[in-house]
Amino acid sequence: MLTPATAFEGRTFDAILFDMDGTLISSIAAVDRSWARWAGEYGYDPETFRISHGTPARSLVEELVAPERVEEAVARIMEIELSDTTGVELLAGVTDLLASLPAERHAIVTSCTHDLAIARIEAAGITVPPVVVTADDVTRGKPAPEPFVLGARRLGVDPVRCLVVEDAPAGLASARAAGCATLAVDGTHDLADLDADAHAAGLADVRVVVEADGTLRITDATGRAA
CATH class of the missing domain: 3.40.50.1000 (HAD superfamily/HAD-like)
Known part of the structure; x- marks a missing residue:
């Protein structure tokens, strides 16, 4: 390198x-907390749920929920993340x-x-x-x-x-x-x-x-x- x-x-x-x-x-801690909370709300195990950092939230959500739920799920993760900037x-x-x-x-x-x-x-x-x-x-x-x-x-x-x-x-x-x-x-x-x-x-x-x-x-x- x-x-x-x-x-x-x-x-x-x-x-x-x-x-x-x-x-x-x-903001890794805040990101991980937010997505763990989101995961629990959308049927995933928050203890084991992981995301690929650096990928747009919409792209992640589109891979995880049914098409008809994408907009609400994107709005929800945005809401959660905006409310948590602790530790940034x-x-x-x-x-x-x-x-x-x-x-x-x-x-x-x-x-x-x-x-x-x-x-x-x-x-x-x-x-x-x-x-x-x-x-x-x-x-x-x-x-x-x-x-x-x-x-x-x-x-x-x-x-x-x-x-x-x-x-x-x-x-x-x-x-x-x-x-x-x-x-x-x-x-x-x-x-x-x-x-x-x-x-x-x-x-x-x-x-x-x-x-x-x-x-x-x-x-x-x-x-x-x-």
């Missing part, structure tokens, strides 16, 4: 597109990294709905960036390319000039399909299971330098230039 500084040697990016859960914040926390290194980035050079691209994304961003203490792409903004979520294509478009840049930071296979597949470079971080999945151009334990291990022309150069945590 390559570090960001090695994998992106000699490259710069126009923008960075961040996944949210498991990348910028940890900012991950190490995120504050400093986001502070180093111009607002027009980064976005959050998440599988959450808009309301849930804003609730979790605010619960973690992050300033909501001008561009946040959510499940409400796309017709096909991760692993389809649409979320990251839209994130790049709203920033006014080409997806091939973007770096995506993700912690889930579906998100990385989405980023690759959009033509973006990829950096996997250790969040909801083991790094060994994530197919990406570069890997890092977390954003505390990554630094970004804004070049004179506004492009972004990736370095490691010690500041060693790529």
Whole structure:
């Protein structure tokens, strides 16, 4: 597995597109509590029920309930999740990294709905960036390319000039399909299971330098230039 500084040697990016859960914040406990509660209401054993983190809620629900119950079941998990942001926390290194980035050079691209994304961003203490792409903004979520294509478009840049930071296979597949470079971080999945151009334990291990022309150069945590 390559570090960001090695994998992106000699490259710069126009923008960075961040996944949210498991990348910028940890809401795993809240997510698992919410889905366990939902599972019990829909006939599953909440003690053994597991979901694939990073996949849109609607996609999960469509696999679990009859078609005629999808809308009510999606509404119910949204209701449960919005009511529970206890324990949502900012991950190490995120504050400093986001502070180093111009607002027009980064976005959050998440599988959450808009309301849930804003609730979790605010619960973690992050300033909501001008561009946040959510499940409400796309017709096909991760692993389809649409979320990251839209994130790049709203920033006014080409997806091939973007770096995506993700912690889930579906998100990385989405980023690759959009033509973006990829950096996997250790969040909801083991790094060994994530197919990406570069890997890092977390954003505390990554630094970004804004070049004179506004492009972004990736370095490691010690500041060693790529």
